[in-house]
Amino acid sequence: MGGMTSPTTRPTTDPAAAPAAAEPRRVLLAAPRGYCAGVDRAVVTVEKALELYGPPVYVRKQIVHNKHVVETLEKRGAVFVEDTGEVPEGALVVFSAHGVAPAVHAEARRRELKAIDATCPLVTKVHAEARRFAHQDYDILLIGHAGHEEVEGTSGEAPDNIHLVQGPDDVDDVVVRDPSRVVWLSQTTLSVDETAQTVERLRERLPLLQDPPSDDICYATQNRQVAVKAVAEQSDLVLVVGSRNSSNSVRLVEVALESGAGASHLVDNASEVDEAWLEGVRTVGVTSGASVPEVLVDEVLSWLAERGFGDVETVTSTEENMLFALPPDIRRGLRATSGEDQAGEARDAVR
Ligand code: SF4
Numbered sequence: 001m002g003g004m005t006s007p008t009t010r011p012t013t014d015p016a017a018a019p020a021a022a023e024p025r026r027v028l029l030a031a032p033r034g035y036c037a038g039v040d041r042a043v044v045t046v047e048k049a050l051e052l053y054g055p056p057v058y059v060r061k062q063i064v065h066n067k068h069v070v071e072t073l074e075k076r077g078a079v080f081v082e083d084t085g086e087v088p089e090g091a092l093v094v095f096s097a098h099g100v101a102p103a104v105h106a107e108a109r110r111r112e113l114k115a116i117d118a119t120c121p122l123v124t125k126v127h128a129e130a131r132r133f134a135h136q137d138y139d140i141l142l143i144g145h146a147g148h149e150e151v152e153g154t155s156g157e158a159p160d161n162i163h164l165v166q167g168p169d170d171v172d173d174v175v176v177r178d179p180s181r182v183v184w185l186s187q188t189t190l191s192v193d194e195t196a197q198t199v200e201r202l203r204e205r206l207p208l209l210q211d212p213p214s215d216d217i218c219y220a221t222q223n224r225q226v227a228v229k230a231v232a233e234q235s236d237l238v239l240v241v242g243s244r245n246s247s248n249s250v251r252l253v254e255v256a257l258e259s260g261a262g263a264s265h266l267v268d269n270a271s272e273v274d275e276a277w278l279e280g281v282r283t284v285g286v287t288s289g290a291s292v293p294e295v296l297v298d299e300v301l302s303w304l305a306e307r308g309f310g311d312v313e314t315v316t317s318t319e320e321n322m323l324f325a326l327p328p329d330i331r332r333g334l335r336a337t338s339g340e341d342q343a344g345e346a347r348d349a350v351r
Contacts, residue, residue: 023282026311027304028235029297030227030287036220037322038120039064039291042097045118045330046073049094052333058093060084060100061149063118064291065246067268084108092116098149099123101156116329122188122218123150127157129212133183134158139176141165141209143198144187148247151187167194171201183210188218189248189290191255192225219322220290221248225255227317228287232259235285237277240266241296242289249289261285269296270303284309 042063049057055077062070062080070080084107087093092114095104099119108115119127133140140162144151155162163174165184176182184202186195195217203209215222232238238256242249249266256264262281267273278284284304288297301312325331 024311025281025309026283026313027301027309028231028283028285029301029312029314030224030231030285031314031316032220032223032227032318032320033287034290034292034294034297036218036290036320037324038097038122038218038220041324041326042094042118042120043069043073045116045327046078046094047076048326048330048334049092049116050077052330052337053092055079056091058087058091058113059096060087060093060104061096061098062245063094063096065098065243065249066289066291066293067243068293068296069291084111084113087111087113090114094118096149097123099127099153101153103156104153116327118327119153120188120218121324123153125214126154126185126188126212126216129185129216130154130157130162133185134161137161137181138210139163139178139182141174141176141182141184141202142186143167143184143190143195145247148187150189150247154185154187165198165202168198168201171198171205174202174205176206179206180208182206182208183212185212186216187247188216189221189251190217191251192217192222193255193258219320221251223318223320224248224252224287224290227315228252228256228285229259230315230317231285231287232256232261232264235260235283236262236281237283238264238285238287239273239300240264240287240289241269241292241300242266243268243291246289246291249292252287252289256285256287267300270299273300273303275307278307278309 046057046059046063056079058079058081060081081087084093084104090112095117097118097120130140142154142162143165146164146166165174184199238261240249240252253264253266286300
């Protein structure tokens, strides 16, 4: 879920670290990886909206940060726009998994759009925390990346109370009104370790800093980072399947490098893997970001198999069974289609 570049190689200076020629080639496949419950819900929301109401279904911003997902939905009739101002009055618009500021909801109402909100419930939870602490007149230090849609949405809940802190280097510039009424919140897709460093630095300056009521970095982000660590420490190369504007995917590359991978690269699909990266490599770790369909991972595994890396071992660090209910408008529409007056009731459901 903001796009940013990151270093993709770590220098290996220890010649003893070079893999022995006789060592077999293998792939370590991280689990869990790929789709999280919030992404699955958002993608299914657009698919069901297309089925129930027919194209075009407008979607504000990329529904999830994955090129393949967006292109597939476009082919089925989804129209992606940057702003609700581009949606014709009265049309159907879906808000993406990353969430929107209250001003966007207000604009949609003003223009009489039929809005379906696919914001991930775990992002909605952070919005609620922001509103609650702002109501109590706290200064809120939001750790996150400037320009990311989720950060824009959360900041819009309490623009006068929220201060963005992008990382440990921002801490010295933080100014608050009352050091005894300060809380930190965060974007859901950050590096767990880097966020802990930022909080530690903040607490050195603000000893009364309060923690969020529960983790803001979501279960899926945390689980995928733990999983990539488990494979990175045994891998000469880690391939992370994900788009460059996917924050959680970019974080996986960083975590892989910090955890001992010889090199790590972010690729949208198999066509972006460079054969030169395999030189001297015996173990390739593979994982994918939370917005990545498994078919893209399968293609990377096939590409690797064709080059001698057909031995795939799955390294499971935890099991996931999270599932979120679809937005109420879609559930109502689906119930209506199972009744007699299917089309009419389904249309009414989002009015
Ligand atoms: Fe929700 Fe986390 Fe998935 Fe984002 S990465 S959509 S916050 S579950």
